Amino acid sequence: MSVSSTPSSPRYPGADRDARPDVSTIEDVLHGAGYRSTRPRRTIIETILDQAHPFTPEHLLAAVHRADPSLGRATVYRTLEILGALDVLTRVVVAEGHSAYVVGLPGHRHHLVCSGCGAAVPFTACPVDHLMAELSRTTNFAIQSHVLQFIGVCPACQPTP
């Protein structure tokens, strides 16, 4: 879905642009927000960082269970909710009415998603400013965020002619 509140983005202290966060960086974010650092959460974060593509909660739960079958379902859902609220994870629309999580990167991003394999390519360009100002003026809405993304077929998923 990539609802990006215009001024907000995950805070990775000192992270390079385009660098994916690592486990301890995300744990620092949790800490900073008053959450504790636990073994189940570490396992979940490690599993998240293993994902090459956007993932659903169910998909992640299965992957987590491969690492630790005793880790509770509720813990996975609870952790996803927290990481989503902290903007460590954001959402992309992968099909009409279906969204999935991706690891957030610093800065304002949107995604180009492959409808074949599910790959999500982030990009930073965002041509909505002028339109947003115009809509604010004409409708008197207080605009909070926007959703922008492209769906297509990546080179690897295109039929060879």
Place this chain on the structure above:
Amino acid sequence: MSVSSTPSSPRYPGADRDARPDVSTIEDVLHGAGYRSTRPRRTIIETILDQAHPFTPEHLLAAVHRADPSLGRATVYRTLEILGALDVLTRVVVAEGHSAYVVGLPGHRHHLVCSGCGAAVPFTACPVDHLMAELSRTTNFAIQSHVLQFIGVCPACQPTP
């Protein structure tokens, strides 16, 4: 979600821009696609056209049952699926990970959605062409569609200062 395949939009023969379709217009669309015209479907379409805001399947089911409690749940879901596939209905993202249906209008549209009351204001401006071409070139994706929308608070839902 408003995944608008760039060249596609609902085909309402002779409809004015900005005119909402009526029941028989939508029935014509069904007919044209080889579907039959039935009383349950008419009830569902009437109920859809009564909705002032984007609606979920559950919300619609409840509204349909107010009109005809004997109308089957499966029929409502099946009809929504058909109308979605025919682009009579499209989806808007109403919150992180949640989308709802709106009646499609002719032409290429996106929406500005109120996070308070759920109102969806359509607009036709779409500033993505240049970016889309650039992304096609740099990534070699075959881009099929895009999602663009704004979320904010409508004038009526804004706190009075």
Place this chain on the structure above:
DNA sequence: ACAACGAATGATACTACGTCTCAGTTATGT
């Protein structure tokens, strides 16, 4: 008007995904 046929329907059972509760465990500050 009628018959024939496939499409569509609604009841019901079922599944998948997510939530809630709660007793026991663990991280954290002192």
Place this chain on the structure above:
DNA sequence: ACATAACTGAGACGTAGTATCATTCGTTGT
């Protein structure tokens, strides 16, 4: 080490959506 609150996993539960299937209904050809 202790006290405390946060966190956990088990399992019951709820809800939204799907599958099945016998019956009904819309459409088409006569």
